[in-house]
Amino acid sequence: MIPKATGFGISPDNPITLPSWLTQEDVDYFTGKFEKGGFTGGLNYYRAFDLTWELTAPWTNAQVNVPVKFIVGDLDLVYHFPGAKQYIHGSAFKKNVPLLEEVIILEGVAHFTQQESPTEVSKHILDYIQKF
Numbered sequence: 001m002i003p004k005a006t007g008f009g010i011s012p013d014n015p016i017t018l019p020s021w022l023t024q025e026d027v028d029y030f031t032g033k034f035e036k037g038g039f040t041g042g043l044n045y046y047r048a049f050d051l052t053w054e055l056t057a058p059w060t061n062a063q064v065n066v067p068v069k070f071i072v073g074d075l076d077l078v079y080h081f082p083g084a085k086q087y088i089h090g091s092a093f094k095k096n097v098p099l100l101e102e103v104i105i106l107e108g109v110a111h112f113t114q115q116e117s118p119t120e121v122s123k124h125i126l127d128y129i130q131k132f
Contacts, residue, residue, distance in 0.1 A: 073109030
């Protein structure tokens with residue numbers, strides 16, 4: 001997914017411009033936490049992928065049988081993984097989540113939807129739960 005020659009496309013020599021939803025105060029807070037305790041927890045999620053598959057094997061092909069409104073950003077890298085869009089917009093997602101009511105694609109939003117577009121995400125959630 002990430003080209004070896006260009007990486008994420010950001011040279012370490014170029015200053016980083018933070019997105020509007022991430023402040024320097026946020027970065028300083030996270031940096032302080034990582035300096036104190038490391039980033040092992042964040043990495044362990046990925047290290048445990050095989051174990052996670054083993055532990056969740058009993059739920060293979062299980063359906064999500066509660067009402068669902070799915071929200072994703074159009075700039076989310078995961079949304080652009082091979083097959084992801086076809087799964088989300090095709091019949092397979094609805095088969096696995098039979099009570100899927102709506103798929104929302106937020107324009108100009110990446111992976112951290114609730115941070116990048118808090119007002120819009122909150123409105124979608126509030127509108128959805130008010131139905132119940």
